[in-house]
Amino acid sequence: MSLKDSYFMQVLAVDDLERATTFYRDKLGFTVREDERMPDGAIVQTGSSYLLIYKTEFKRGENTVASFLVDDVEATVRELRGRGITFEEYDLPGLKTEGGIVSMGEFGQTAWFKDTEGNTSALSTDIREQFSKAA
Numbered sequence: 001m002s003l004k005d006s007y008f009m010q011v012l013a014v015d016d017l018e019r020a021t022t023f024y025r026d027k028l029g030f031t032v033r034e035d036e037r038m039p040d041g042a043i044v045q046t047g048s049s050y051l052l053i054y055k056t057e058f059k060r061g062e063n064t065v066a067s068f069l070v071d072d073v074e075a076t077v078r079e080l081r082g083r084g085i086t087f088e089e090y091d092l093p094g095l096k097t098e099g100g101i102v103s104m105g106e107f108g109q110t111a112w113f114k115d116t117e118g119n120t121s122a123l124s125t126d127i128r129e130q131f132s133k134a135a
Contacts, residue, residue, distance in 0.1 A: 009049070010066045013056045014117040017042065020053050023116045027083050064112065065119050069126035073101060073109040076123050080113070088112040088120070 014020040017040065024044045025032040031045040041054035046068060070076045077087060077100055087100030090112070095102055101111045108125020115121060
């Protein structure tokens with residue numbers, strides 16, 4: 001298998017593995033798999049994809065590190081707010097959120113939130129079908 005056909009897994013650094021696994025399991029509703037062979041990490045299952053979270057002392061930036069593709073951003077934001085998730089508000093040139101959500105024309109909507117470790121993730125309209133038709 002060539003690299004262009006390989007599977008992609010997002011990796012996120014965390015300060016407190018227990019706090020992070022609780023967030024991804026209890027707040028976002030994902031399955032979290034811990035294994036004694038990996039004492040400083042855990043695998044988070046997100047649909048048919050996986051996210052590796054691991055404990056490290058390295059600092060993280062404010063950039064978006066992962067985007068979860070959903071059918072309905074507004075409904076998912078409502079659901080996660082009900083679980084205590086706070087969404088970021090931005091007012092930048094070319095990007096202004098309203099109620100935590102930005103509309104991006106043909107690319108749908110996006111909303112950003114931080115996990116317990118300061119990693120910024122997004123909920124975005126699932127546009128994979130648009131790209132597969134263009135190919």
